[in-house]
Structure formats: C-alpha cells, structure tokens
Amino acid sequence: MKLHDIGDILQCEVLTEGDDLAVDVQYVVASDGMSEILAFAKSKELMITGLTNVQAIRTADIAGVSAVIFCRGKRPDARVIEVAKKKRIPVLVTKMVMFDICAILYNKGLKGVS
Amino acid sequence: MSAELMRERYEIQGGNFDTAGEISGEIKIILRDLGIDAASLRRVVVVAFEAEMNLVMYARRGTLTFILTDEEVNLEILDEGPGIPDLELAFQEGYTTATDEMRELGFGFGMGLPNMKRNSDELKIETEVGKGTSVFARIRLDAHE
8 A cells, every 4th residue: 555545544644745655565563662663674664653752763764664654643853853854764643543543554454564 | 704894883872862873874874885685784783773772771881883794794882881680581572671761762672682682693792780781793694584
C-alpha cells in the first residue's frame, strides 16, 4: 500500500512536506521501545510510535524504515522534524491510538515483522 | 589478517541525550557511500547505535572507534562509567537497570545488549564495576541473511 493512501486512511497530517509519499509499504513495526524497533525491523517498514523525541528519528534512520507515523496526536518539535527532513524520512502524525492504527492496517493487508 | 582501510575515533559525552545516536548515523553514511551491502551495514549501525545509547545513558564519557577492513568492521566502545555488575544477567532479554528518564527516551527495555549480540559475529565485553566497560564487536561484511 502506498504511504499516501495509508496517510489518508489514518487521517494523517504530513509533517515533512516534499518527501516521497508514493513509497510502497508492506510491513509495519510498531512500538514505543526503540530497541524493539531495531530488533524487528529489517528494512523499508512503516514505523509507528508514540515516542516523538529525536531518538525516534535516529532509530528510524538506523533501522532503515520507509516512514514514521506518530500516534495519539503527539507532535514532535521543529528540531525533530528538521532531523527527519535531513535524513529524508517522511513523518506523519495521526490522532488515532496505536491499537486502532495497527488494526486498520492489518485489515488492509499489511503485515507485522517478527 | 585483512588490511585496515579506515579508522575513525569519536568522543562521546555521557548524559548528552540531545546528540545521542548521531555518531552511528555518521557511520551509516560512511558505509553507505562506500557501497557496503545493506544487510551488513544494518548490522554494524545497530550495534554502534545500541552501544552509543548505552554509553550516553550510563557512562560519564567514552569513545567509539570504528575500524573498517576489506572483510569486516570492528567497533570498540570504551567508557568511564559504573561498569556492569552481572554481565550474564545484562544479556538476558528484558533485564534492565534503566531509569524512568531512559525509558521516556524509548530505551532501557532490556533489549540493547541482546540486539548487539544478535547483530555481531563476535561480541566481547570487559567490565569493571566503578571503572567502566569496554565493548569489542566484529561484524563481517560478507552477505548476511
């Protein structure tokens, strides 16, 4: 599924305008624990997290994910978005909670990683 | 013995969460620009990142040295810090001594050392309580996975 379609379904706001939202996503990794993201992500997953500090973006970069969606309407500060832009990682935010996001994406055929 | 192609040494300040992880991001760019295959690159940067975060969270200061040869990457992370009283326990997934502050940063869930071990071909840790910890990780560059 294309990232822009996921963004529409989850009613996301895109925080890094200009990034490639046409990227295709098939797998999802969702956690507030950064080592858990690093343990399970293989590459190109969509990362969902409620952690909005700069470590979330650094973890996303190290894990090689395609994009980050912040859940529960939590917005990172401007400096975090700047780091994401520099790393060319699309960042979106939705008001939905992680459980609902995962359920919706699962029903759309996306898979988790383990 | 394979020839050393590159050696970089980085200073790391303990407690500086603002920049924690930046060095591993730099190493990623270096390896990507050199055309290192994606699976090996990922293993190197995960080990470097977890080690860097551990150092920032627990130690006063330290260094991360990155040594590239044509066959492998060696990472040496040396810190002045509290040391690890029980190494075997520290390697158990889920075991943690993290503070609430560390958990708020998304770390300290007891997966750092297991992640480092999983992504290294060889991982050696020397530690002395009250003095510090030295981590030596070797990651081969031939294709993994």
